[in-house]
Amino acid sequence: VTQSRRNRWIMGSAISLAALATAIDHTHHPLPQAVVKQTTTEQPSQDGVSPCGLGGDSEVSPCGLGGDSEDQNVSPCSL
């Protein structure tokens, strides 16, 4: 029981520390600054396209390489 309680404290501390770090990072950036382009969430309703996807111009999606090629579309999948 003591060891389990110690583990709970360790886990609680780790999660609290992560939450604090996230809050510090978040407040260091201007808002709102979603990585998903505003246009990709708004455009679909204008164009009759589903709001689900990121659209073809997924330069700001994490599903690509983001490698050396400047013109390469990137997204987080393969990052």
Place this chain on the structure above:
Amino acid sequence: MNAVAPPLTSDKPVAVVTLLGVFALSLFLQHAFNLHQAMVFLLGVGLGISLLHASFGFSGGWRQFLRNRHSAAIRAHLWLFGLTSLLFFPVLGHVFTGVHSVAALAPVGISVLVGAFLFGIGMQLGGGCGSGTLYTVGGGHVRMLITLAFFIVGATLGSAHLHWWLALPNLGDVSLIARWGWVQALLLQLGVLLVLYFIVRSLERRRYGSLVPLTAKTPNLSFTDRLLFGPWPLAWGILALALFNLLTLLIAGHPWTITFAFGLWGAKIWTALGGAASSLPYWSHGYPAQALNSSVLADATSLMDFGVILGAVLAAALAGSFAPESKFKPYDVLTAILGGLLLGYGARLAFGCNIGALLAGISSGSLHGWLWLVAGFSGAWVGVRLRILFKLDPPLGVAQ
């Protein structure tokens, strides 16, 4: 009629606090960003609950097969690959006009080969894969915190070296859907998965004379209790993970991915400590640069990772298994560190982990996912033997 066993005693304080935290963060994301960010986070929560309740891991399952020919976990993985392929291929083949989702494509080359091999070793030494590390951390396993910390270090190191690895020979992106069309590619892929399924199935049956069914349920619980408190049979895990993967593809616009966030967190910490992560090629342009210079809550991968951890905390609390007692063996810390480093570095080189490269790659019809499977499994074979060397496991042939 079988008697229905009562569920384990839930850890109510942890469950309530976690539930409130999930609710509060969802509202905050909706307010500070948009509904999309909140939904992406909640998808992660759903995945975390599913992973923990079904104990759906890759490293332990592969080890069970390599050591003892127990194939239940691998059969579950193959089912998951097949089901997600069935769901993804029509979407990525543009059958549904108006749905724009991108596939997880990456170059088929040396970086994937080396990266997945290292990852395979790391997942055995570290005790978890990409998804496994997250959900076991959520489950309160302290050793996995060490693995996760060095996973982050490894991913950050990998991002610093990636440009060098990318310069090595590769075939570029190879999409089976683009080459053959989604129907033919799907049939081919399902055929290969079926062959693999029967191979692993026959290997287990040859040794034991029978198979552990994927629908095995222990203990005996009512449907509602099992759904809320677990444990789930593997079949439930397959269905839930396939469903959440499809929702991720449709809502996030790309398949589920995990390890980009680890490198991002590492780069942010490095920057906070005075480093110049943004000067590295990987972090200097495209999505990585934008993610580095934005709030971590703007990154969909980070949100899903947070969701998986919190979902697993919630599920473990409901199951009454949060933060279990753990006994550290002499080499535990060393192997957690080494495993974490290999996991992170390997994932970066291989364009993702067992989720972002293996599951997402195969489900997207990308050849790099298949290369990842071969290299990762080979690495796991080495890792299983290294575990014996480090006295984490008994020699082969001796029961664990």
